[in-house]
Amino acid sequence: MIVEWLLALGADMSAWFAGLQADWTPPVFLTEFATNLNSLLADLNGVGVWADWAYILAIVGIVLATWGITFAIKIVRAIASYIPFFGGAG
């Protein structure tokens, strides 16, 4: 019941917050941008043999993941430095 109450509270808060915002219709330039991007990607579909796109995407993904992990380590280390008698910054 407690978790259910928390869920209901979260849903109510979400609905309240959503109610503060007006309905929004994407402007034409935005929807056309998505369309044009899809069209562009379709036009570029024929360049698959010019690069190993899967390999490149994997490399980029690994680099981003590494950045994310090391950034998280730095954050944790920075927070830990404020712990008295432990982190050394206080």
Added chain:
Amino acid sequence: MSRTLKVGVMAGLSFALAAIFIAVPTHTDPSAYATIIKPPIVPSPINVLPSTVGVISKGDVMINFMYQAIKTPEFWEAVKRQSIGVATSTDLQRIAVETLDKPVVPLVRNLAPLLKVANTAGGVLTAYSLGSFVGNGGMKLFGQDPEGAVCRSVGDDLGGIMVQLISGQMCGGFRSPAEYVPNLDAPMQYGSPQSCVTIAGSRSCSQILSRTTLPRALGPSWEGVPAYCIRNTGPNAPYPPVEPMVRYLNTWQVWYNTPWTLMNGASHGYYGCGSTSLSALYDTVGDSAPITGISASTSPATRVDVDTVRGNPTRNFRTSVIGSDGLIYDTRSPGWTETDSTFPVPDFPILPPDVIPSEIQVWQESPGLEPIPLYNEPTSPEYQTFAQRYPLCTTGSCMLDLTRNGITCFSGNSCVNWFDESMQGSDESTYKCSYGGQAVSLRECIVYKPMWNPQAQSQGNQLAKPDTGETLPNPTPNSGKDSETFDAPIKDPESSRKCIPEGWGVFNPVEWVQKPVQCAMEWAFVPRASVVNRELEGLTAPWVNKAPAQITNLVMGMQFQAPVGCDGIRVNVYFLGDPFHIMNACPGSPLAGMAMWSRIFGNIIFSVYGLVAMTRYIARVFGFSGLGSSGGDLD
């Protein structure tokens, strides 16, 4: 108020601790410990005929037996031989029969019609689901497992699926097949995604945006033919279908590979859909790349009203069972739609005690649409024989009973040495075994071999394997208090609970302290699935028309995928005429070799980039600069 609360809590804790210290002895002899805290279990008959493995008992004990049987080396050998990972339900059933050496009482004669159904009616139901459905029907008709003990006790691993299959319980509901197009029999709706398909876990939908009629310029035969502007949200969207005939649209269309555009297969150009703005869904059908002689002004779109109800109607499974009395007994499943990922299991009607089902029909019903017959088969002769012989089994009051001189052993009659006495043949007429009120072989009662043995009772091991007579270990290990305390499963939050002990349990401190606490904690912290679903629906609905959801829809609608072709970049400029490609590097073209070197150099460059970037990121964590860095830009 807080003081009263504190006093109450302290009093409760004191009582609990006192109960534990009074009831639990201080010595640590495991056997004595277990003997003292474990009350003797009152023997009770099981409602299963052991030789009929297809009929599984309710409760955990016989499920444990099932696992014991399934996990034998012979079973896994059979698994290896039969490549069970891709086996069909009939294969599983056959392997079960071979491995367990037990006959199965099939409810229906064969599964062939089920396989056929899987390929019709929109492929809504898979053969596996229907096979389980039949078992489920059998389960209910046999009156077994009304509380869903099987589903609460087994998982989706192979053994669990095996138990589900044999027991007939379909725990996950009908699953949406991997590939099928829903609502083939429903009128197409406009505006919101309706026709969806799931392939390899990726869900794609088609959305009709607008409608027009093809102009005469495409040819005299095309004039007035309806054309639809359709948006696909994924690469596997149902449109265009494999066959040229689009059955909803009463015309045929050929898609070009660019979304938003239709190409008439008989011409050389495309037929564009114009604006893709959601606000202009039904405004105009234009010509982003006009066919010769066609312009936007010649082909205005027809605005179409959105009809989400008719396009994706609520369905029901209606199960009609024709009884031996000639009457038809109907029941309907809860409503569902074909765009749901799972479907409810068809329910079975409750038949009067003396009525045996002779024919089973399953229909898919939808308001305003013709019912679709999914299944129509008579019950199998084996089932009819079984039901006629054991009529009590169809009402759930079918018990396997052991009697001594005509009096059941479950009413206090002394049957401690029944197995040894009967095996010695001293008096074969003393002990009788019956099932559903009918006499059966005494061997069927071998599962009761240790039932009245005091030592077995104290350990809770009161059942034996029906084939060997070997004592089955209690599924709840009685090795100590810890396992009894912490191995207790979480109860189904949807069900009513029994928190306060009674009977022998009143002497067990675990029953008085730990279990009520667990009960209260589960009541407080384990949410009901129906509530969670309702809250999640309430969580998403208010956001549908808000900016975050709209932007998410836009992003989700973008078809990001790595290029795979070789014909180069398509150039599509109006005044240059038909589209053409540059940088064509298909095999045999002059640029094919260059493309190969491009791949090699690209891989080298990105490999070096990845290596340098990763070493820099990692090195900077430890205060170093990494490969190729001067060390002056540490962050």
